[in-house]
Amino acid sequence: MSEVAGRSKVLWSIVGWLVVFVFFFPVLWMWLEGFKTEPQAASTPPTILFVPTLAEFQEVLSGDFPPFFINSAIASIGSTLLVLVLGLPAAYALAIRPVKRSRDVLFFFISTRFLPFAASLVPLYLLARDLQLLDNILALVLIYTTINLPLGVWLLRSFLLEIPHDLFEAARVDGASFHHEILRIVVPLIAPGLAATSLICLIFSWNEFFYAVNLTSSVAATAPLFLVSFISGRGLFYAKLAAAATLASLPVLLAGWIAQRQLIRGLTMGAVK
Amino acid sequence: MRAAGSIGAASARTRSRVGASSLRSLVARKGLPYALIAPATVVILGVLGWPLLDLLFLSTQHYGLRELFQHQGRFVGLQNFANILADPQFKYVVEVTLIFTAVNVALSMTLATIIALLMERVSSFVRVLLGAGLVFVWATPVIPAIDLWQWMFDYEFGVINWLLTRVGAGNYIHHNWFENPVQGFTVVTVVVVWGAIPFLALTLHAGLTQVPKELIEAAQIDGARALQIFRNVTLPTLKPLLLVLLSLSTIWDFQVFNQVWVMLNQRPNENYFVISVFSFQESFRVSQFGLGSAVAVVMVAILMIISFFYVRQTVRSINEAGA
Numbered sequence: 001m002s003e004v005a006g007r008s009k010v011l012w013s014i015v016g017w018l019v020v021f022v023f024f025f026p027v028l029w030m031w032l033e034g035f036k037t038e039p040q041a042a043s044t045p046p047t048i049l050f051v052p053t054l055a056e057f058q059e060v061l062s063g064d065f066p067p068f069f070i071n072s073a074i075a076s077i078g079s080t081l082l083v084l085v086l087g088l089p090a091a092y093a094l095a096i097r098p099v100k101r102s103r104d105v106l107f108f109f110i111s112t113r114f115l116p117f118a119a120s121l122v123p124l125y126l127l128a129r130d131l132q133l134l135d136n137i138l139a140l141v142l143i144y145t146t147i148n149l150p151l152g153v154w155l156l157r158s159f160l161l162e163i164p165h166d167l168f169e170a171a172r173v174d175g176a177s178f179h180h181e182i183l184r185i186v187v188p189l190i191a192p193g194l195a196a197t198s199l200i201c202l203i204f205s206w207n208e209f210f211y212a213v214n215l216t217s218s219v220a221a222t223a224p225l226f227l228v229s230f231i232s233g234r235g236l237f238y239a240k241l242a243a244a245a246t247l248a249s250l251p252v253l254l255a256g257w258i259a260q261r262q263l264i265r266g267l268t269m270g271a272v273k
Numbered sequence: 274m275r276a277a278g279s280i281g282a283a284s285a286r287t288r289s290r291v292g293a294s295s296l297r298s299l300v301a302r303k304g305l306p307y308a309l310i311a312p313a314t315v316v317i318l319g320v321l322g323w324p325l326l327d328l329l330f331l332s333t334q335h336y337g338l339r340e341l342f343q344h345q346g347r348f349v350g351l352q353n354f355a356n357i358l359a360d361p362q363f364k365y366v367v368e369v370t371l372i373f374t375a376v377n378v379a380l381s382m383t384l385a386t387i388i389a390l391l392m393e394r395v396s397s398f399v400r401v402l403l404g405a406g407l408v409f410v411w412a413t414p415v416i417p418a419i420d421l422w423q424w425m426f427d428y429e430f431g432v433i434n435w436l437l438t439r440v441g442a443g444n445y446i447h448h449n450w451f452e453n454p455v456q457g458f459t460v461v462t463v464v465v466v467w468g469a470i471p472f473l474a475l476t477l478h479a480g481l482t483q484v485p486k487e488l489i490e491a492a493q494i495d496g497a498r499a500l501q502i503f504r505n506v507t508l509p510t511l512k513p514l515l516l517v518l519l520s521l522s523t524i525w526d527f528q529v530f531n532q533v534w535v536m537l538n539q540r541p542n543e544n545y546f547v548i549s550v551f552s553f554q555e556s557f558r559v560s561q562f563g564l565g566s567a568v569a570v571v572m573v574a575i576l577m578i579i580s581f582f583y584v585r586q587t588v589r590s591i592n593e594a595g596a
Contacts, residue, residue, distance in 0.1 A: 009396060016391055016399040023467070024406040027413050029432070030421045042430050045439075086313045093309035105310060112321055114520065116528040116576050118549050119569040122331060122556050123324035130344070146320035149313055178305070207414040209531050214557070224416040228535060238424060245417030256412030260404075260475065 033242035041239035056243035065244060068226035072248075074137050075212075075222055076205040079144035083152040083201050084194065086145070091156035092186060096168060106157075109150040117147055118210055128215055137220040140212060144205040152197050159193030160186065196262030199255045206252055223248045325573075331566035338560045346563060353567035362543065363551070363568070367575070370527065370548040373458060377526040381466045382519065385473030390503075392478045404475070411471030419535040422464045426450050451537060454544035461545075464532050469525070473518055480514040481507070516586050527576055548572050 033041045035052035094102050124143065125134075133139040163186070171181050187194070209224040216222070227245055332353055334346030357363045388407075392400050413421075425433050434445040451457040484507055492502045508515075530549040537545055546554065552572060556565025 009394065012391060012394040013396045013399040016395040016403055019388060019391065020399075020402050020406040023410060023470070026418070026421050026425060026467070027409050029425070030413075030417065045435055046432050086316055089309035090313040093306035097306045097309075099306045102306075105314070108314075109317070112317060114524055114576075114580055115321070115325070116524065116549075116572055117321075118528045118530060119552070119573050120321070120324040120328060121553065122562050122566050122569065123327035124320075125556075126331075126562075127324065127327070142316075142320055146316055149317055153313060203412070207416070209416055209535075214553075224414065227416045227420060228539070238430070241420060241424075245420055249413050249417050252414055253409065253412045256408050260408050 030242050031246055033239055034246045036239045036242075038237065038239045041242065056239045057247065060240060060244045060247060065223075065226055065247070068221055068223045069248075071137055071216075071220055072206055072223040075140040075144060075208075076202045078137075078141040079148060079205050080198050080201040082141065082145040083148045084198065087149055087152035087156055087197070088182075088186075088194075091153045091160055092182065094153070095157045095160035096163075096165075106154070109153050112150045121211070121214055124211070125214060134215060135217045135219050137216075139215050140205075140208075140220065140222070143211050143215075144201075144208060147208075148201040148204060152201060155197045155200070156190065156193060159190040159196075163189050192262070196259055199259045199262065203252050203255055328566050328569055328573075331563060332570045334563045334566075336562040336566070341560065341562065349563070353563050354571075357564060357567055357571070362546070366546050366548055366551045367571075369458075369546070371575075373462070373529070373547055374523060374526045377462055377465050377469070377529075378519065378522045380462065381469040381473055381522060381526075382515075384466065385470045385477055385518075388470065388474040389477035389481055392474070393481055404478075407471040407475050410467070411475070415468065415531055416535060418468055419464060419532055422460070422467075423536050426460050451545075457537075457545060461529075461532050461536055464536065465526065465529055468532075469522065473522070476514065476518060477511070480511050484510045520580055520586075523580055524576065527579070528572070548575075 034056055035054070036047060036050055037053060037055065040047040040050050093099075094106060128134050128136075128139045131139075167185055167189075168181065171185055176184070207224065208222075209228075212222045212225055213228070216225070227241070227248060331346065333348060333350060334340070335349045335352070336346040340346045388403070392403055395403065410418075425431050428434065428447050428449040434448050437443065437445040437448075450460050488506050489502055492506055497505070528549045529547060530553070533541055533545055533547055533550055534553075541550055548568065549572070552565050552568040554565075555568055556562050559565075
């Protein structure tokens with residue numbers, strides 16, 4: 001590498017450091033605040049040197065946070081499982097046994113991605129009320145399933161397309177039943193695809209706020225609602241809020257880190273492989 | 274008696290099993306694909322399609338609190354649409370939403386492209402660092418992220434006011450950012466763009482790695498400048514991806530709700546009504562569900578008009594890439 005190119009790389013790297021610092025600063029600040037005491041967290045000028053304490057984390061975990069956390073887990077895991085159960089067969093049909101109308105079905109699935117889902121709030125609210133599903137976690141499970149399903153089908157199909165077609169032919173010649181084909185061939189081969197799809201669904205449902213705030217109140221409220229409920233106590237519970245926010249973001253942080261490549265593939269609907 | 278009954282039941286079971294298996298083989302030949310697609314389609318039509326039809330229906334109803342208790346609206350034709358279109362506030366809402374969407378999409382796409390290009394030029398250590406920073410910001414759930422920004426911009430304890438005063442940008446002590454809607458929307462834009470950049474930048478960076486290296490080297494040998502290479506080699510390769518990102522960003526930014534709602538303590542004043550907040554407000558705060566539905570219908574319509582072209586292009590490019 002020439003000296004000029006090397007020097008410009010160093011220069012760009014310094015710019016890179018700056019970008020990381022400015023960009024990442026808010027998250028870093030949140031993590032730090034969680035380890036402070038309340039007076040330290042609310043002080044002006046901000047406290048920079050302090051002795052970290054786990055008190056706020058303990059208080060959040062021993063307080064009223066766990067039920068919200070559990071509701072979020074039910075909504076996320078439940079809807080993700082449903083997406084897989086409903087989506088895998090559809091993706092299989094579209095990828096392995098396409099029929100005449102497959103293209104239209106695909107187009108239908110993908111076009112729902114472009115609808116503003118927030119627009120259906122009033123009808124869904126009235127529907128949930130009529131079905132006695134207000135403040136019931138089942139309503140959120142169903143809605144999250146539906147929001148994630150089109151993307152799930154799309155993504156699973158793209159993974160299924162990568163399986164060599166000969167494998168299915170061979171299995172059918174050997175007289176393998178449909179069940180056998182799905183469980184022994186499809187599932188093991190697209191295990192990474194199943195994992196990626198699950199993560200995308202989990203992350204979305206874990207973070208969803210709009211429907212959660214409008215369709216639940218106390219019994220079925222999820223983690224994002226808990227975090228919003230803090231804000232009314234302005235200026236008093238910053239450290240506790242930071243600790244709770246850190247805890248709530250932990251599962252997603254882990255999932256995002258493990259699966260970033262697959263996440264990109266999923267969210268661009270396969271435009272990046 | 275009991276034995277005869279159980280034999281009868283057993284033979285019936287055998288018969289039904291035979292029936293089921295021949296049915297299954299018939300289905301396997303002809304209808305299996307349809308049977309596999311049906312459940313997913315039914316769920317989507319039921320939970321997504323039906324409510325949208327119902328939305329159209331509700332937008333033609335007078336549906337206030339009384340109707341809410343009676344579970345029955347009153348048909349008023351296109352009156353709701355006439356009302357909102359004559360309402361000067363709705364005009365403001367649509368304008369603000371369109372400007373907000375345009376600014377946010379433009380800023381997040383531009384900055385994300387710059388960061389993605391930067392990632393190509395830095396040392397591999399800084400690249401990993403940038404990647405990690407982006408992933409952490411991306412994975413921070415939206416509500417904690419908004420909380421975070423809200424309290425960084427807090428007028429009393431906010432670190433931003435302290436910082437701005439400290440570096441001599443003026444006296445920002447006890448400066449309320451949300452008093453003036455232009456300043457307030459600037460803060461909201463910062464939050465939305467900050468949250469949007471990681472996904473866009475990481476995706477564009479992944480896309481950039483797919484640009485053929487030989488093409489760039491050939492262009493360099495021919496003496497092309499960096500900007501020329503970007504325009505003539507990089508951009509055309511990225512075009513399908515940029516289209517996908519542009520349409521997704523437009524859709525996301527057009528229906529921004531959480532950032533406005535939570536930043537303004539769940540009580541945004543009229544200056545901060547973007548279209549999703551306005552629809553919510555009309556429905557659940559004013560209890561005019563018919564009007565709120567009409568606003569939502571207009572929202573879907575505007576989005577369809579804006580994104581029709583992009584969506585068509587996107588679906589086309591996805592079809593080419595995926596099929």
